[in-house]
Every structure is written in structure tokens, then in C-alpha cells.
Amino acid sequence: MxxxxxxxxxxxxxxxxxxxxxxxxxxxxxxxxxxxxxxxxxxxxxxPSESIKRSLSEAVLRDTAYAYPGSKGSKGFLQQAAEWLKYRFDIQVDPELELLSLMGSQDGLGHLALALCNPGDIALVPDPGYPVYAAGLALAGVEPYYMPLRAENGFLPDFTAIPDEVWSKAKFMLLNYPSNPVSAVADLSFFSKAVAIAKQHNVLIVHDLAYSEMAFDGYRPPSILQVEGAVEIAVEFHSLSKSFNMAGCRIGFLAGNQHAVSALGALKANIDYGIFLPVQEAGIEALKQDMSGQHPxxxxxxxxxxxxxxxxxxxxxxxxxxxxxxxxxxxxxxxxxxxxxxxxxxxxxxxxxxxxxxxxxxxxxxxxxxxxxxxxxxxxxxxxxxxxxxxxxxxxxxxx
Known part of the structure; x- marks a missing residue:
């Protein structure tokens, strides 16, 4: 046989x-x-901090914690995420339309191309880049166009080196600053240029901001959504894994353009039932603690x-x-x-x-x-x- x-x-x-x-x-x-x-x-x-662990442990003892949580995310977590974005970056997002909870940012990065693209589409991705960027494209049948990141350019992509025929076929462009693996950073001037060229070619920007709270020497990483009009053309992934030592909890969120957020939400509604409610409670506590100034x-x-x-x-x-x-x-x-x-x-x-x-x-x-x-x-x-x-x-x- x-x-x-x-x-x-x-x-x-x-x-x-x-x-x-x-x-x-x-x-x-x-x-x-x-x-x-x-x-x-x-x-x-x-x-995680003691208060985050306590919030999680108390939540798991509630009998109501074991129902399906819903793929979009609890109203409490999404509202808290919106308040944290306002506190941290002074940006306003609608928790109903412009936010989606995720089982860590990798969950969203791995599924985004399936939600946004058709087989044969092109996506612009960094090289070097975190492996899930290319993996998500492979699962969706999307062709990667690699943007080289080199030391002489501060590990920033050269948008002018991308041919017009590539721009015309591209659905989205993935950026990641502060970046993994190259540990490079970008300022709002760079993001403004990215937003301008993305609008010119009608290409969605997907910004992975998983390391927003892990910066040194007084540097504070910005959000691309701080650029005026960016919400029209960009979404941004946030993660609680590294910032709050919650990697095993698997919790993060996507913020930004409501159409892209809705597309990923529609896919997620068909493949999972969302984040365990006690983990969302712990996430709320983490964001509140950060906003209070008590989080180390x-x-x-x-x-x-x-x-x-x-x-x-x-x-x-x-x-x-x-x-x-x-x-x-x-x-x-x-x-x-x-x-x-x-x-x-x-x-x-x-x-x-x-x-x-x-x-x-x-x-x-x-x-x-x-x-x-x-x-x-x-x-x-x-x-x-x-x-x-x-x-x-x-x-x-x-x-x-």
C-alpha cells in the first residue's frame, strides 16, 4: 500500500x-x-507583576470565566486598550471598530495575509525580518517582495528602490520598529514618509510595535498612528508579551484602519473563540498598572x-x-x-x-x-x- x-x-x-x-x-x-x-x-x-498574577488567579476562580469569550475581545479589554493607546501615544481609536484582541501579535501576523489578500498578491516585507512575516504570506499564497535592511541605511527600507510595478500589485507593507531581529528604531519623520508613499500607491501599512516599551537611553518609540491621517492607511500590532512579561498568556491587539481590523476579525471569528477571559482580565490590570506609573x-x-x-x-x-x-x-x-x-x-x-x-x-x-x-x-x-x-x-x- x-x-x-x-x-x-x-x-x-x-x-x-x-x-x-x-x-x-x-x-x-x-x-x-x-x-x-x-x-x-x-x-x-x-x-508578571504580583498584581497581574493576582488578577489572573482571582479571575480563574469565577464560575463565569469559562464561557466562550468571543473572538473580538471583551468590551473591558478593548476599552482599556483604547485608553492605554491614548495615554501612551495620545492617539484616539474606536474600541468597537478600530481594535481587535489577539492571542499575541504573532496570531494576527500569521493570519493577516489570509484576511487581506488573494493568492498571487504581493506584500512588502523586511529582510531581515521575524520569520512569521514570511510564514503568514506562504500560508495565504502571497508573494513576498523583500525590502533589504542594511546598516548603511540605519536598517530602514529604501522606498524609492521599490519598482512602480511592485507598488501597483502590493496589498500591504510590513514595518517593524523597534525591530526584531536588527533592533533598529524609526522616528515619526520616517513613518510620515511611509504613510505618504502608502497613500500614493494605496498600500496598507502593517506596523509591528511589539517592543514599544523596551527602549533605552530615554528613547520613546512612537506609534505610526500618531502620523496625521495614518489610520486611513495603517494598522498596528501591540503585544503584552514582552512589555509585561506575559509571553505565555498570549494576549495582544490590533489597532487602526477599521476595514483591515474588520477583515482580520471576520477570519478570526471562523477559526477561534478568542482569549480566555481571565487572561483578558490580567491584560486589563497590566495596562492599568502601566498607566498608573506603578509598573516597573x-x-x-x-x-x-x-x-x-x-x-x-x-x-x-x-x-x-x-x-x-x-x-x-x-x-x-x-x-x-x-x-x-x-x-x-x-x-x-x-x-x-x-x-x-x-x-x-x-x-x-x-x-x-x-x-x-x-x-x-x-x-x-x-x-x-x-x-x-x-x-x-x-x-x-x-x-x-
Whole structure:
């Protein structure tokens, strides 16, 4: 009997499986007795605040908490999200028409192309970019047009380099500032240019603002919706995962253009029943706490970690540009003083760094062709552990 291929061809288009690949590298290293310092996955290592945990625990004890929550989101959560956007960015959105709750921003990013596009449409996406950007397009049969992000341009796309025929076929353009993996930032002047050219070509802007609260040195990331008229042409993803250490809770929201929000909402209404109500209660508490000024800044925590790691790596001979935001360091490959039979590249260095030094990072090529020559380092350990990682990396660089 011939076995059917119980696996869709589209799965082969989902891009890099680097996260599972690095997980396997880690298992192998640990089996050899290595103490692995895992700086690969951007998962917060601290819990939410006590009041957020208390809000969640009290809510789960209510008998009414176990009904279907509704795919759009509770009125209380959407209203609180609207109030937080007003507080944080001084923008006004209609919670009924211009907001949609999500099981984390990745939920929305993975499904958005299915809601907005037809097979064969084009979407403009950054390279390097977070893998779900391309994965969502692959699932929807949408063709990606990659906008290269390079250091000489501050890791910003060059809109003038995109051909008119691409603009004419594009449905949306995906931006992400502060960005993952390159940790670049953008100001309102950049977003104003983006809105202007998007209106010119009638292309929706999709802005991923998951790292809005993880900024350093006094920098405050803006929202694209602060640009006058942006709501006519843009939507923006927000996440509570990193800002409030709620990654496992899976809660975020989409804000902006009501037609795009409605389209994603219509799709979501057919594939899930929304976020567990106690998680939405915890989300309300997180946003309220932030607005009260009582929430300890995650930005300050990651700023200290950034400074500790980069100072220690500098002492080891690896100088890296200091990011202004996110929980990542985007690092050009270190100056190796020894070589192997095969040339060094991002993946080879990442593998050898784990095998020889017990430090796990993600190779830059996992995020796109433009990522070759870099590795992404996540600031997900305490300062002493990061300093220890730098010392190990220094010995690795020197071939000791």
C-alpha cells in the first residue's frame, strides 16, 4: 500500500526551522555536560507583576470565566486598550471598530495575509525580518517582495528602490520598529514618509510595535498612528508579551484602519473563540498598572543587561553597535582569530559557539538573506550570567 503524503506542500514554504534546530543543538550540548547559557529565544525570564498574577488567579476562580469569550475581545479589554493607546501615544481609536484582541501579535501576523489578500498578491516585507512575516504570506499564497535592511541605511527600507510595478500589485507593507531581529528604531519623520508613499500607491501599512516599551537611553518609540491621517492607511500590532512579561498568556491587539481590523476579525471569528477571559482580565490590570506609573519599566531592566553584555564583550575584543530598543543585540560576526576547514558564516559560528562555549544565539541568516554576517543575541539572562556568556565567547573567539 502506498502511503499518502499527509503533509501540505505549503509547509515547505514556511521558511527557517532554525528555532527547533537550535533547540536540538542545545540538547546535544547539554547531553555532553555543558552548562548552556541560552540567549537564543526572546522569551522573558521574569514573571508578571504580583498584581497581574493576582488578577489572573482571582479571575480563574469565577464560575463565569469559562464561557466562550468571543473572538473580538471583551468590551473591558478593548476599552482599556483604547485608553492605554491614548495615554501612551495620545492617539484616539474606536474600541468597537478600530481594535481587535489577539492571542499575541504573532496570531494576527500569521493570519493577516489570509484576511487581506488573494493568492498571487504581493506584500512588502523586511529582510531581515521575524520569520512569521514570511510564514503568514506562504500560508495565504502571497508573494513576498523583500525590502533589504542594511546598516548603511540605519536598517530602514529604501522606498524609492521599490519598482512602480511592485507598488501597483502590493496589498500591504510590513514595518517593524523597534525591530526584531536588527533592533533598529524609526522616528515619526520616517513613518510620515511611509504613510505618504502608502497613500500614493494605496498600500496598507502593517506596523509591528511589539517592543514599544523596551527602549533605552530615554528613547520613546512612537506609534505610526500618531502620523496625521495614518489610520486611513495603517494598522498596528501591540503585544503584552514582552512589555509585561506575559509571553505565555498570549494576549495582544490590533489597532487602526477599521476595514483591515474588520477583515482580520471576520477570519478570526471562523477559526477561534478568542482569549480566555481571565487572561483578558490580567491584560486589563497590566495596562492599568502601566498607566498608573506603578509598573516597573522593563526598558530599564534590559538597558542594564545591554550595557553589561556589550561592555563585557568589548573587553573580550568584540565591539557591537549598541541598540536603542528591544531585548536583542544584532551583532556582526566576531573577529575570529582561528579558523576551520570551512569558512565562517552565521550558522557555523552559532553552532560552534554553542558546542565550544555553551552559549546559544540565533544565526542571522535565519531571518533572511540580508541577515548573513550577523547573529542575534537575546538579553534573557541576568547581568552576571550575561557577563559569564561574554567571557566564554571571548575564549571562543581566541580559540582557547
Amino acid at each position: 502506498t502511503t499518502k503524503a499527509w503533509r501540505a506542500d505549503r509547509l515547505s514554504k514556511l521558511g527557517s526551522s532554525i528555532f527547533s534546530e537550535v533547540a536540538e543543538w542545545k540538547r546535544e550540548a547539554q547531553q555532553q555536560g555543558l552548562d548552556v547559557i541560552d540567549l537564543s529565544i526572546g522569551s522573558p525570564d521574569l514573571p 519599566s522593563v526598558g530599564l531592566l534590559y538597558e542594564r543587561r545591554r550595557d553589561a553584555l556589550l561592555h563585557a564583550l568589548h573587553q573580550e575584543g568584540w565591539d557591537i553597535a549598541s541598540p536603542k530598543a528591544t531585548m536583542f543585540v544584532w551583532a556582526q560576526l566576531p573577529p575570529m582569530t582561528w579558523s576551520l576547514s570551512d569558512p565562517w558564516n552565521s550558522r557555523r559560528i552559532s553552532r560552534e559557539m554553542l558546542n565550544r562555549a555553551g552559549v546559544a544565539v540565533i544565526p542571522g541568516d535565519a531571518f533572511g538573506m540580508e541577515g548573513e554576517g550577523y547573529v542575534r543575541i537575546a538579553l534573557v539572562e541576568n547581568e552576571q550570567r550575561l557577563i559569564e556568556a561574554a567571557r566564554r565567547i571571548g575564549r571562543f573567539i581566541r580559540g582557547e
